[in-house]
Amino acid sequence: MTSSLHHRAIENLGTRIVSGDLPAGHLMLAEQLEEELQVSRSVIREAVRVLQSLGLVETTKRVGIRVLPASRWNPFDPQVIRWRLAGNARGAQLRSLAELRAAVEPVAAELAAQNAPAPLRLELVDVAYAMREAGNSGDVPRFLELDIHFHSLLLSGSGNEMFANLMGQVAETLTGRTVHGLMPDHPHEAPLQWHVDVAEAISRGDSAAAREASGRIMRRTISQMSDSWTEQPRVFIPVRR
Amino acid sequence: MTSSLHHRAIENLGTRIVSGDLPAGHLMLAEQLEEELQVSRSVIREAVRVLQSLGLVETTKRVGIRVLPASRWNPFDPQVIRWRLAGNARGAQLRSLAELRAAVEPVAAELAAQNAPAPLRLELVDVAYAMREAGNSGDVPRFLELDIHFHSLLLSGSGNEMFANLMGQVAETLTGRTVHGLMPDHPHEAPLQWHVDVAEAISRGDSAAAREASGRIMRRTISQMSDSWTEQPRVFIPVRR
DNA sequence: TGACACCGATGTGTGCAGACATCAAAACTC
DNA sequence: GAGTTTTGATGTCTGCACACATCGGTGTCA
Structure with missing residues (x-):
């Protein structure tokens, strides 16, 4: 199941964050991500939870989903390494x-x-x-x-x-x-x-x-x-x- | 937000898997976990997704959620390390x-x-x-x-x-x-x-x-x-x- | 008049419940 | 035994209620 919606959402956001396309401090809303990736809330929520566990984002009530600086990423995670190897x-x-x-x-x-x-x-x-x-x-x-x-x-x-x-x-x-x-x-x-x-x-x-x-x-x-x-x-x- | 239901579900399952309480190959169903932890399906699903990204479990349609052997875990993940340090x-x-x-x-x-x-x-x-x-x-x-x-x-x-x-x-x-x-x-x-x-x-x-x-x-x-x-x-x- | 503490409105993540879609294992048919 | 159907679990979608941090307005006091 490497191309489930969940997987694609993680891949999309992960690559964009690691590449610097979504810079540290950038704020996103779950609703806006649903719209952008054309998937439902559950898919976004599960993807965000995984990115959170990798240290790529943090969520705050009333604020949204914030991209964290590279110093907070887990540099040993295979996915993070793969995204970095694929990018600049x-x-x-x-x-x-x-x-x-x-x-x-x-x-x-x-x-x-x-x-x-x-x-x-x-x-x-x-x-x-x-x-x-x-x-x-x-x-x-x-x-x-x-x-x-x-x-x-x-x-x-x-x-x-x-x-x-x-x-x-x-x-x-x-x-x-x-x-x-x-x-x-x-x-x-x-x-x-x-x-x-x-x-x-x-x-x-x-x-x-x-x-x-x-x-x-x-x-x-x-x-x-x-x-x-x-x-x-x-x-x-x-x-x- | 360290004691959200989501966080507690991850902690519960993570410690039990790493301690060997839930051995490799052990099968679980989402529904059964809802019952056991007394939380809703979304909480279980988000927790399982995170554990999946750590290599602790895999999910298969028609089968359920299977605990993976320690050789598949990500030994560099801070959470995995913490669970191992806390256990035997x-x-x-x-x-x-x-x-x-x-x-x-x-x-x-x-x-x-x-x-x-x-x-x-x-x-x-x-x-x-x-x-x-x-x-x-x-x-x-x-x-x-x-x-x-x-x-x-x-x-x-x-x-x-x-x-x-x-x-x-x-x-x-x-x-x-x-x-x-x-x-x-x-x-x-x-x-x-x-x-x-x-x-x-x-x-x-x-x-x-x-x-x-x-x-x-x-x-x-x-x-x-x-x-x-x-x-x-x-x-x-x-x-x- | 101005500074400060309080408080309620607002917006957004968190959690819940139920439905349908999908797909692979298992059972069944030939 | 090969092909087909059934079944049962995860995958995905949606509407709703709740918690709670933030912000702006209100009131109090100096």
Whole structure:
């Protein structure tokens, strides 16, 4: 039911708010939204309730439905991330995700070396070898698929459900990087070997080596992507006291 | 409006699902929930829509409202985190948050050293000094307050809105740690100095030193808390393909 | 005359009740 | 077993009553 009226209403309002089309402070009335989207009150009310839980709007009696500033949005919500990736904040969103990934993956590798179940360790090694092959043979789509699979296994193997939940976002950044031509036709030798190093370190339970090798991959990734970020302004969320 | 019927319905169902009282696969009907919570259909529907957006339930025509497994929940949603902290998964949730923090803060410190606005850097140094004083004089409540403020400034100063959003969760872990008597009456000297080191490194833009000092704090924090975690089983979220 | 506290009118979200539409699971027919 | 019909749940729409924050008017006091 991805195109129910409810879903479409959320999508419509969510994209417009995140894109800045409906700026912070903008006031709307439920009745006016019914008219605009040509749906009934119940649809609007249920959609507004969801947007409220995402921190995109707040409702006040006698006032209406007010759009909240970006600092109140839940930046980890998959829908908010999707809307930002689809809009003009795409660059900033990709940078945020890449930095988050850079922070998390080395620790995830360390934890996976300590805790991952045996079958997952074996699969990780297999995938790392397959990545090296696909990379050397220039099979870009297969490489992307394996790359996503590798990092998903790593996050899953950490045994931390918050890390594991980043699988989807990581897939998004890797895909975005490939689609936007930020990847060389032939991935470089060194990063391919580092992936193998991570997998083998996890496989033998060497958490320090896993962390170190993963850190190398992340530093390389960041330095490659940072060129296309420099123009994106950073946003500083004020400290709430 | 924190005690509207809508809010109470979400709270009721959310806590019961997260606590395992309503297990994955459990089926409910809207009509039955109306009866049980003694509210009208619109209240139930709006609450279910919100829970649906959090990944806690799914609705199917002709079937009803089905509780989803924990692997489908959004582990970054503040409400989900709060429900887990309030229930029997408290230990696992605190560990997840601490590991996330351990991963993020060193990178946040690095970014803050590169990007934070000047006033924030100055405030960070002030707070670090005040922390050292409060720590040495054994003023626990003030120390906790300053500790939260310090780490909030650090995350905010990174200029990454996802990092900044973790302020609330970090406050929760620090408070939880203090309330549960996991903190010594007098904080140790070394960590106090490391906080000052982080602040001064950020202040002078030395990102490597900031990351290093922050990493020391995190390693100490993890090793102190890990004693109370060992009994918590880890959950491995399967890779979705 | 001016400042301030009170109070009632107004408008908008919240909650309720009932109807019909839709659609997928389940039962039935061949 | 394949195709069709029935059924029962969510999806959508609508009219109404209520709660309550805001605003403007009224009255009191200095």
